[in-house]
Amino acid sequence: MSVKYFVIIAAIVLVLTPMASAKEISIGVLVDLSGPLTTYGNDIANTLKIAEKDINSYFAQKGEDYTVKFYVEDTKVDPKQALDKIQSLYSRGINLVIGPMGSGEVANIKDYVTSNKIIIVSPSSTALPTIIGFAKPSDKKYIFRFVGTDDLQTSAIASELRDAGIKGVVITYIGNAWGKGLYEEIKPKLKAMGIEVAKVVEYPEQTPADFSPYLSSLEDGVKKLADKYGYDKVGVVAFSYEEVYTMLAQTPDNSPLLSVVWFGCDGTAQSSKISNALDKVEKVGMYSTLFSSKGPAYSDLAKKYQEAGYKGTPYQYAMNAYDAAWVLAIAYADVVKEKGSYDPDAMVEEMKVVAEKYSNGDYGVQPVSGAIKLNEWNDRASGDYAIYYVSSAGKWEQAGLWKFATGKVEWTHKPVAPAPPKEKKTPTPEKTETAKPVKTEEKKTKTPGFEIIAGILAVALAVRLRRRT
Numbered sequence: 479m480s481v482k483y484f485v486i487i488a489a490i491v492l493v494l495t496p497m498a499s500a501k502e503i504s505i506g507v508l509v510d511l512s513g514p515l516t517t518y519g520n521d522i523a524n525t526l527k528i529a530e531k532d533i534n535s536y537f538a539q540k541g542e543d544y545t546v547k548f549y550v551e552d553t554k555v556d557p558k559q560a561l562d563k564i565q566s567l568y569s570r571g572i573n574l575v576i577g578p579m580g581s582g583e584v585a586n587i588k589d590y591v592t593s594n595k596i597i598i599v600s601p602s603s604t605a606l607p608t609i610i611g612f613a614k615p616s617d618k619k620y621i622f623r624f625v626g627t628d629d630l631q632t633s634a635i636a637s638e639l640r641d642a643g644i645k646g647v648v649i650t651y652i653g654n655a656w657g658k659g660l661y662e663e664i665k666p667k668l669k670a671m672g673i674e675v676a677k678v679v680e681y682p683e684q685t686p687a688d689f690s691p692y693l694s695s696l697e698d699g700v701k702k703l704a705d706k707y708g709y710d711k712v713g714v715v716a717f718s719y720e721e722v723y724t725m726l727a728q729t730p731d732n733s734p735l736l737s738v739v740w741f742g743c744d745g746t747a748q749s750s751k752i753s754n755a756l757d758k759v760e761k762v763g764m765y766s767t768l769f770s771s772k773g774p775a776y777s778d779l780a781k782k783y784q785e786a787g788y789k790g791t792p793y794q795y796a797m798n799a800y801d802a803a804w805v806l807a808i809a810y811a812d813v814v815k816e817k818g819s820y821d822p823d824a825m826v827e828e829m830k831v832v833a834e835k836y837s838n839g840d841y842g843v844q845p846v847s848g849a850i851k852l853n854e855w856n857d858r859a860s861g862d863y864a865i866y867y868v869s870s871a872g873k874w875e876q877a878g879l880w881k882f883a884t885g886k887v888e889w890t891h892k893p894v895a896p897a898p899p900k901e902k903k904t905p906t907p908e909k910t911e912t913a914k915p916v917k918t919e920e921k922k923t924k925t926p927g928f929e930i931i932a933g934i935l936a937v938a939l940a941v942r943l944r945r946r947t
Contacts (some may be wrong), residue, residue: 500543503810505803506551506567508577513554514685514719515579515602517750518795521788522601523550525796526576528782529803536843537811546807553578555719557586557654568594573822574810576802579795581605582654582683584621588612591620595822597829599806601798604628604744604769607855609659615854619826624798624850626769626861628656631744632664634767634863634880634887635715639673639741641886642765642893644713646674646703647741648696650725651717654683660717660743676703685721689728693735700734710895714740714762720751726762727755732899735762739893742766747866748793748874756872761896763867765877769794770864771848773801774839779846797847801836805850808832808841830856867891 507526510519526548537544549572551563560583564575568590575598578584584603588611591598599622603610606627612618639647647668651657661678668675677699681692696714703712714735716722722742729735740762747766752759771794779800780791792800809828814820830852835841837849853859863880865887878889 500545501814503544503546503807504549504570504572504574505546505806506549506564506572506575506577507799508551508553508560508563508567508575508579508583510555510579511550511552513552513556514721515555515745517720517748518602518793519552519579521793521796522576522579522799524786524788525779525783525792525800526550526803528779528786529800532782532843533804533807536841537807542811544807544811546803548576548803553580553583555580555583557582561587561590564590564596564598568596573597573820574806575599576601576799576806579603580654581610581656581659584623585610585655588618588621592617595620597806597822597825598622599624599802601625601802602744602795603656604631605656605659606663607857609662610655612855615856618855620822622802622829622852622856624802624847624858625795626858626863628660628663630861630882631767631769631863632660632667633885634865635741635743636664636667636671636673637880637885637887638765638767638865638878639668639713639715640671641889642713642739643711644673644739645707645711646676647713647715648677648679648699648703649675649715649717650679650681650692650696652683652719652721652745653680656745657717664715674703676700685724689725693725693729693733697734700738704734704738704898709734709737709898712738714738716740716742716746716764718742719745720749722746722764723749723751723754723759726758729755729758734899737896737898738762739895740764741893744768747864752868752872752874756868759868760870760872763893765865765867765893767863767865767880769798769861770879771861772797773837773845773848775844775846792846794847801845801847801850804843804845805829805832805836808836867893 509522510516530546530548533546553560553563560578564587573596579602581603584600597620601624603623604625604627607618651661679692679695700712742764743766747768783792809825809832813824813828817824833850837845851859860882862882864876865878866874867877869875877891878887880887
């Protein structure tokens with residue numbers, strides 16, 4: 479081989495070697511793409527496409543030989559599917575995961591995650607750690623959540639009900655760890671505020687095709703409360719996913735459930751599935767809380783989101799997932815540089831350090847979901863809650879903001895109760911001539927044929943008198 483060709487080949491090798499040696503940071507993504515949280519699941523998947531480009535550009539600019547790649551799996555918010563999918567990811571060598579979305583999913587995979595030291599960061603699981611089976615913080619070592627938990631959300635909802643003047647509620651919830659946890663957490667808070675709970679209706683996690691029996695039970699509770707307080711002081715609280723809009727679609731037009739305000743949560747806020755029963759949703763408002771925290775880089779992400787062809791702006795869960803991707807990627811690179819290879823236990827500790835530095839902008843990039851402060855359970859420790867409702871224009875609009883610092887709602891649009899159901903009037907019988915007492919008495923007095931008999935008697939008397947003469 480000539481020197482000329484050797485030089486050319488050597489140059490090519492030098493150019494290609496950095497590309498070939500770039501270490502892939504493989505991150506699994508467990509989201510709902512075809513179940514009751516598809517609005518948010520698809521949004522997370524779309525936003526992580528932007529995160530992938532941004533993080534890879536960051537590593538390239540820093541001269542670090544890493545690339546991030548996401549492997550998205552659909553769980554349908556089904557705990558069994560979540561376990562199947564994380565087992566599949568782990569068998570492919572993936573031990574970093576964003577998701578799953580639901581607390582029931584987290585509860586079902588926690589043992590597998592812990593035994594295999596898989597690091598997961600859920601952007602949307604909010605049930606309290608004890609509700610999903612963790613006795614102490616060390617049990618939750620490998621499980622992070624970048625969203626406020628339900629002790630915060632239920633405080634926001636209880637304050638919302640109180641400020642809206644609600645005196646009594648009926649509560650319906652999906653029968654999983656998340657739904658039950660929200661109910662159990664809000665129950666003592668409502669009692670402390672003097673808000674009566676007349677009826678509690680749980681429905682199966684596998685969404686029923688027919689909600690009629692559950693709706694009937696809720697109606698009974700609403701009627702009872704309305705008789706006591708009036709419809710304007712009664713509310714329906716729904717700890718549900720997007721199936722609540724199917725529930726409303728099946729609610730009869732004359733149901734008392736459509737004469738009170740409905741209050742949702744982070745499983746219903748800003749859902750595109752309001753189209754299932756838009757006229758009814760507009761009527762009851764569906765005032766829904768959603769963890770709300772925006773950081774310095776939010777507007778930049780929103781711009782990229784629209785440039786990518788996506789409608790609107792990223793939801794909060796997608797923002798949480800975007801930041802989770804950055805923290806995972808940077809922490810992984812730091813651990814490998816320090817240890818020489820990946821170490822999951824070192825990764826857990828590094829995640830806490832990176833989350834704080836990333837929040838402060840120490841890496842030259844800013845968070846999109848605000849400061850990420852983690853508590854001893856590796857959960858986000860604070861945050862405000864926006865309250866959204868469906869306006870008469872058929873769109874989600876912000877009605878207020880619950881402030882963590884004050885524990886109060888700052889309203890821009892207080893809930894307004896729909897019109898109460900119309901009372902059914904008993905029809906008044908039409909008055910007829912035969913129905914008048916006077917007429918009846920006249921008929922009794924004027925015996926049929928009286929005039930004829932009197933005439934016959936008169937003629938007979940006249941004939942007799944004539945014969946005598």
